[in-house]
Amino acid sequence: MAKxxxxxxxxxxxxxxxxxxYTEAERVRALGRRIRALGGSEVELGDMSRNWYADGGINRLDTDAPVVxxxxxxxxxxxxxxxxxxIKSGFEPDDYDKALADKLSAFMPGRAEKIVRHSELANVNRxxxxxxxxxxxxxxxxxNDGDREKFNSNIDELARIYLESFGIKVTTSAPVQQTPLKQPAKQATVIESxxxxxxxxxxxxxxxxxxxxSGSVVASYGRGQTVVLDDWYKxxxxxxxxxxxxxSGKVRYIAVGRATGKPEADDYLVKE
Known part of the structure; x- marks a missing residue:
C-alpha cells in the first residue's frame, strides 16, 4: 500500500x-517522477496529464495515504x-508537515516561516x-536563479527529502537522473516571445x-489602450x-487572458 x-x-x-x-508545471512533474522512481511502490503519482486544481480532482480522490x-x-x-x-488555516502541523518543512527549509532556505496556513487555496480547502x-x-x-539551479541540479536530493519525511526507503533500482539543460529551447522561445x-x-x-x-486594484486600462509587458508571466x-x-517604479500585474496554454481570440490583452 502506498505511503x-x-x-x-x-x-x-x-x-x-x-x-x-522553465515552467513550473514541467519542473514539478520532473520532481514527481523522481519521487516515484526513488520511492517505488510506496509512492503513488497522481495523473500528470491533469490539472488537479482546475478539474477538482481532490473532490474525487480515493486514497488513505497522506497527500503532497x-x-x-x-x-x-x-x-x-x-x-x-x-497547510489549512486552523490546522496544526502533523509530524509529516514538520519533518518536511524542516528538511525543505534546510535544503532551500530563505522563507520567514517554514509552515504557513492558508484559507483561500482551493485544493487546501477541498x-x-x-x-x-x-x-x-x-x-x-x-x-530566483539560485533556487532554480538548486532544484535542477539536486532534484534527486529534493526527492529524497519527500521520501524521508514520509518514512519511505529509497529503492536501489531507480535509474540515475540526468541534469536538465538550463535553457530548454522550446520553453525559452515561449517565454522570450x-x-x-x-x-x-x-x-x-x-x-x-x-x-x-487577491491583489489590490491599483489602476485600470480601457479598450484600445496599450501596455508594454516584460518577458515574465504567471x-x-x-x-x-x-x-x-x-x-511610480512599482511592479504591476495584469490579467492577459484565461490560462488555456495559448493565445485566444477573447484574451483581454492582445499582442500588437
Whole structure:
C-alpha cells in the first residue's frame, strides 16, 4: 500500500510560474517522477496529464495515504527565495508537515516561516473538507536563479527529502537522473516571445499589486489602450498574468487572458 500520494501542480495547458526558460508545471512533474522512481511502490503519482486544481480532482480522490501537492513559487522580486509547506488555516502541523518543512527549509532556505496556513487555496480547502491528510509545498522560487539551479541540479536530493519525511526507503533500482539543460529551447522561445506591447480589448481591465485576484486594484486600462509587458508571466486563479513597471517604479500585474496554454481570440490583452 502506498505511503504517499503525489500531485503535481498546474499542467493541462496551464504552465504555472515561468522563468529562466522553465515552467513550473514541467519542473514539478520532473520532481514527481523522481519521487516515484526513488520511492517505488510506496509512492503513488497522481495523473500528470491533469490539472488537479482546475478539474477538482481532490473532490474525487480515493486514497488513505497522506497527500503532497508540488509547486514552485514566483514573486518578480529577485531576492525572494526559499521553500515552505502550506497547510489549512486552523490546522496544526502533523509530524509529516514538520519533518518536511524542516528538511525543505534546510535544503532551500530563505522563507520567514517554514509552515504557513492558508484559507483561500482551493485544493487546501477541498482536502480539508474531505478529511484528506494534505499539504502543498512550494519548492523554491522558479524566478530566483539560485533556487532554480538548486532544484535542477539536486532534484534527486529534493526527492529524497519527500521520501524521508514520509518514512519511505529509497529503492536501489531507480535509474540515475540526468541534469536538465538550463535553457530548454522550446520553453525559452515561449517565454522570450511573451513580452511586448499589448492592446486592451475589454471595457475595463484591472491592474493589481500582485499576480492574482487577491491583489489590490491599483489602476485600470480601457479598450484600445496599450501596455508594454516584460518577458515574465504567471498562471494563477485561472488566468495568465503579465507584468510591467509603472511610472511610480512599482511592479504591476495584469490579467492577459484565461490560462488555456495559448493565445485566444477573447484574451483581454492582445499582442500588437
Amino acid at each position: 504517499l500520494f503525489v500531485i503535481c501542480g498546474h499542467g493541462a495547458g496551464d504552465p504555472g510560474c515561468c522563468a529562466g526558460g 501537492e508540488l509547486h514552485m513559487d514566483a514573486s518578480g522580486i529577485a531576492t525572494a527565495h526559499g521553500a515552505h509547506v502550506i 482536502a480539508a473538507a474531505r478529511g484528506i491528510n494534505y499539504r502543498l509545498c512550494e519548492n523554491g522560487f522558479i524566478d 511573451f513580452g511586448g506591447r499589448y492592446r486592451c480589448t475589454v471595457f475595463r481591465l484591472n491592474v493589481r499589486s500582485a499576480p492574482s485576484l 498562471s494563477a486563479d485561472g488566468y495568465i498574468w503579465g507584468r510591467y513597471t509603472g511610472g
